[in-house]
Amino acid sequence: MPDSIPANSVGIVTPQTLTFDEPLELACGRTLSSFELVVETYGTLNSSASNAVLICHALSGNHHAAGYHSDDDRKPGWWDHYIGPGKPIDTDRFFVVSLNNIGGCHGSTGPRSINPESGTFWGRHFPPLRARDWVHSQARLADRLGIHQWAAIIGGSLGAMTAMRWSLEYPERVRHCVVIASAMKLSAQNIAFNEIARRAILSDPEFHGGDYLEKNTSPRNGLALARMIGHVTYLSDELMGDKFGRELRTGSFQRGLDTPIEFQVGSYLSYQGESFSGNFDAHTYLLMTKVLDYFDLAREYDHDPVAAFRQAACKYLVVSFSSDWRFSPARSREIVDALVGANRDVVYAEIQSTLGHDAFLLPNPRYEGLFRAYMNNVAFEAEQLERAD
Amino acid sequence: MPDSIPANSVGIVTPQTLTFDEPLELACGRTLSSFELVVETYGTLNSSASNAVLICHALSGNHHAAGYHSDDDRKPGWWDHYIGPGKPIDTDRFFVVSLNNIGGCHGSTGPRSINPESGTFWGRHFPPLRARDWVHSQARLADRLGIHQWAAIIGGSLGAMTAMRWSLEYPERVRHCVVIASAMKLSAQNIAFNEIARRAILSDPEFHGGDYLEKNTSPRNGLALARMIGHVTYLSDELMGDKFGRELRTGSFQRGLDTPIEFQVGSYLSYQGESFSGNFDAHTYLLMTKVLDYFDLAREYDHDPVAAFRQAACKYLVVSFSSDWRFSPARSREIVDALVGANRDVVYAEIQSTLGHDAFLLPNPRYEGLFRAYMNNVAFEAEQLERAD
Numbered sequence: 001m002p003d004s005i006p007a008n009s010v011g012i013v014t015p016q017t018l019t020f021d022e023p024l025e026l027a028c029g030r031t032l033s034s035f036e037l038v039v040e041t042y043g044t045l046n047s048s049a050s051n052a053v054l055i056c057h058a059l060s061g062n063h064h065a066a067g068y069h070s071d072d073d074r075k076p077g078w079w080d081h082y083i084g085p086g087k088p089i090d091t092d093r094f095f096v097v098s099l100n101n102i103g104g105c106h107g108s109t110g111p112r113s114i115n116p117e118s119g120t121f122w123g124r125h126f127p128p129l130r131a132r133d134w135v136h137s138q139a140r141l142a143d144r145l146g147i148h149q150w151a152a153i154i155g156g157s158l159g160a161m162t163a164m165r166w167s168l169e170y171p172e173r174v175r176h177c178v179v180i181a182s183a184m185k186l187s188a189q190n191i192a193f194n195e196i197a198r199r200a201i202l203s204d205p206e207f208h209g210g211d212y213l214e215k216n217t218s219p220r221n222g223l224a225l226a227r228m229i230g231h232v233t234y235l236s237d238e239l240m241g242d243k244f245g246r247e248l249r250t251g252s253f254q255r256g257l258d259t260p261i262e263f264q265v266g267s268y269l270s271y272q273g274e275s276f277s278g279n280f281d282a283h284t285y286l287l288m289t290k291v292l293d294y295f296d297l298a299r300e301y302d303h304d305p306v307a308a309f310r311q312a313a314c315k316y317l318v319v320s321f322s323s324d325w326r327f328s329p330a331r332s333r334e335i336v337d338a339l340v341g342a343n344r345d346v347v348y349a350e351i352q353s354t355l356g357h358d359a360f361l362l363p364n365p366r367y368e369g370l371f372r373a374y375m376n377n378v379a380f381e382a383e384q385l386e387r388a389d
Numbered sequence: 390m391p392d393s394i395p396a397n398s399v400g401i402v403t404p405q406t407l408t409f410d411e412p413l414e415l416a417c418g419r420t421l422s423s424f425e426l427v428v429e430t431y432g433t434l435n436s437s438a439s440n441a442v443l444i445c446h447a448l449s450g451n452h453h454a455a456g457y458h459s460d461d462d463r464k465p466g467w468w469d470h471y472i473g474p475g476k477p478i479d480t481d482r483f484f485v486v487s488l489n490n491i492g493g494c495h496g497s498t499g500p501r502s503i504n505p506e507s508g509t510f511w512g513r514h515f516p517p518l519r520a521r522d523w524v525h526s527q528a529r530l531a532d533r534l535g536i537h538q539w540a541a542i543i544g545g546s547l548g549a550m551t552a553m554r555w556s557l558e559y560p561e562r563v564r565h566c567v568v569i570a571s572a573m574k575l576s577a578q579n580i581a582f583n584e585i586a587r588r589a590i591l592s593d594p595e596f597h598g599g600d601y602l603e604k605n606t607s608p609r610n611g612l613a614l615a616r617m618i619g620h621v622t623y624l625s626d627e628l629m630g631d632k633f634g635r636e637l638r639t640g641s642f643q644r645g646l647d648t649p650i651e652f653q654v655g656s657y658l659s660y661q662g663e664s665f666s667g668n669f670d671a672h673t674y675l676l677m678t679k680v681l682d683y684f685d686l687a688r689e690y691d692h693d694p695v696a697a698f699r700q701a702a703c704k705y706l707v708v709s710f711s712s713d714w715r716f717s718p719a720r721s722r723e724i725v726d727a728l729v730g731a732n733r734d735v736v737y738a739e740i741q742s743t744l745g746h747d748a749f750l751l752p753n754p755r756y757e758g759l760f761r762a763y764m765n766n767v768a769f770e771a772e773q774l775e776r777a778d
Contacts, residue, residue, distance in 0.1 A: 111646065124647040188629035188654045189621065195655030196617045202647065203610045205594055210647040221592045228585045229618065232578065240577035246685070257500065257675045258513040258591065258599040263682065265577045266584030286646045293652065296635070325714075 008084045009076060010042040010067035010091050017107060020140055027130040033116060037141055038063050038107035039099045042083060043091035045145070048389035051382040052147040053089060054138060055079065055098040056155030056162040059230070059288045060280060062106035065098040066091075081363055088371040093379040094151065099141060101134045103287045111283030112213065123283060124210030131165045131295050139170060151382045152176035152375070156360035157327060158288065161295045171313040176378050180319045181360040183331035184297040184305055184338070190326060193233055194289040197226035201282050212282065219282045224273030226285060231272050236323035236356035240265055305338035315345040317374045319367065321359035322352050347374060397473050398465060399431040399456035399480050406496060409529055416519040422505060426530055427452050427496035428488045431472060432480035434534070437778035440771040441536040442478060443527060444468065444487040445544030445551040448619070448677045449669060451495035454487040455480075470752055477760040482768040483540065488530060490523045492676045500672030501602065512672055513599030520554045520684050528559060540771045541565035541764070545749035546716060547677065550684045560702040565767050569708045570749040572720035573686040573694055573727070579715060582622055583678040586615035590671050601671065608671045613662030615674060620661050625712035625745035629654055694727035704734040706763045708756065710748040711741050736763060
């Protein structure tokens with residue numbers, strides 16, 4: 001808990017649940033007859049609705065991107081460093097919308113919701129999703145909020161994939177697309193880590209063939225393992241070396257074959273896995289990693305990313321981090337090449353960082369400066385549109 | 390099964406079990422009152438015993454490094470490509486000794502053996518080992534075989550760590566040390582993957598707190614997960630991309646949340662994990678990964694690798710592979726720097742390869758050529774010693 005809420009925080013925020021009593025047709029062919037989205041907003045929508053920014057969360061994210069839910073909150077939202085008054089995503093100038101995606105486990109319709117047809121948990125029967133399903137549900141949200149065109153859609157990792165898909169699905173509804181630490185599709189190695197993570201969940205006896213909610217339990221161990229596997233890939237070797245090195249928890253080797261975790265790095269990962277598994281739903285994890293694995297920006301464009309980006313009308317900011325081996329700079333350069341090939345405006349920056357994939361969430365002067373400068377231009381444009389309105 | 394055994398194979402080999410009815414004091418302070426080693430040898434020891442080569446296996450290896458156990462064998466030993474008549478480790482010139490290390494699960498004394506004191510399986514009570522324990526047991530083996538000085542001690546990965554330790558523990562007993570795809574100590578990232586792998590084993594309900602052998606079962610799922618995690622890190626992103634890409638097993642997305650493995654890369658890893666877990670012991674896996682994690686070449690030399698290598702008297706060949714991110718070329722260059730600092734003779738080669746850490750086991754013309762040339766010099770030296778004897 002901060003002693004007092006910092007001046008450059010959006011302060012106390014209250015999530016809202018919006019109900020959409022209208023069918024949402026999904027890419028898999030199935031339809032949600034209605035759905036709910038849990039949403040937070042920061043800042044004020046101007047009269048021409050030209051200053052709206054959409055935040056797309058990544059694998060394990062949710063709607064709580066900035067501020068605090070109460071004075072007792074220990075930590076602010078997941079992207080608080082970048083969203084707030086005077087911050088790169090400046091809430092004095094932008095109206096920022098952040099939501100939990102459908103399929104999530106933080107209040108939006110997902111596997112933990114009740115399936116209206118069966119009256120029981122959706123669980124493993126929840127429809128498999130693709131990023132475009134999120135885009136379509138977010139377009140309904142924009143309609144509801146009176147936002148015809150987003151000043152910017154911003155995301156990191158899976159969130160950036162969603163943002164890119166937005167720019168192809170609704171070209172006229174996006175002015176800027178900010179693509180941070182992402183890729184047009186995962187590599188085989190990325191998929192391999194996700195397959196192992198899913199196997200850890202599916203093979204946990206507490207998964208009960210997917211019926212764990214009915215049994216009032218959770219495959220916590222499998223989920224913790226899945227998160228630990230993921231977490232290692234979000235960090236760089238260098239960062240882990242700096243942070244933990246080869247330090248032992250107890251200062252000396254225990255060395256028994258069945259002694260638990262002995263190294264600090266294992267202890268840290270274990271803690272991350274445990275705390276994650278207490279707050280996250282296993283089916284949501286399966287679903288989100290599958291969206292990630294399936295995502296292939298150019299699949300429907302004859303596997304030609306240039307043809308894909310020819311559909312877009314917005315400008316792009318693409319950012320990568322030097323030590324990110326999960327979504328390496330090479331993947332971002334492929335995006336940039338395709339955007340240039342499609343004659344789209346693009347700014348690209350490769351940020352030096354030892355923080356791995358997680359760098360997109362963390363402080364970094366150059367990243368922050370660039371992000372601020374770009375968003376300042378976006379805000380200026382939004383203010384011009386407001387005046388012209 | 391090969392249609393016929395190739396001419397450049399060592400042919401049919403028969404492992405031998407050697408019993409050492411003498412105590413072996415271990416680094417942990419405990420003592421094995423006696424121990425057995427399962428050994429294979431290829432080629433003939435010359436009269437001066439100057440042509441003996443010791444092969445040290447890696448994490449999941451064993452004594453069966455070359456040749457076939459029967460005409461029905463589907464595959465030869467794990468390093469058959471490099472050991473045989475006319476091969477880099479030329480069995481027409483060398484007497485090659487390959488053993489299963491203590492703590493292993495292929496016949497040498499280990500967690501699956503009976504503890505003579507309790508009359509039951511060693512299991513989780515088997516003493517934790519360090520690489521030097523293997524060195525000391527291998528020195529007893531050398532004594533038994535009448536080998537005072539090895540022409541070369543050769544290993545990849547953990548095997549190379551053992552070889553390096555040999556060169557410090559018994560400087561006068563090693564002429565050449567061949568260190569392939571190794572490191573003086575693991576990085577925090579390496580350790581992290583091992584901690585997760587061990588957690589997968591320990592948290593499998595079939596582990597039964599370590600008493601799975603008594604219950605006539607095995608934590609096969611945890612062991613399979615552990616192996617899958619390890620296996621990804623032995624391959625390069627590029628290799629997995631070339632081999633599996635984003636191919637699906639069924640050709641089309643299943644996409645249900647609880648559908649099993651969907652991508653070819655997951656299917657491959659799963660197969661590797663399953664087949665490994667059917668043949669390997671969980672305690673041995675815990676033990677071997679711990680030896681790997683604890684290994685720190687210079688710990689007892691005030692963390693000064695130059696001081697460590699000043700103990701050595703042999704010459705070194707150090708080899709790394711460009712796409713090996715588990716034991717990267719940077720780690721091998723640290724070994725070379727320390728050897729140069731200690732004024733030791735060293736040849737270093739960084740081999741271009743897309744095969745990741747596994748490259749040390751696989752065909753590669755430059756690796757093979759260099760290895761052959763180096764070992765030719767070692768053989769020539771051995772033959773000179775034989776003539777001088």
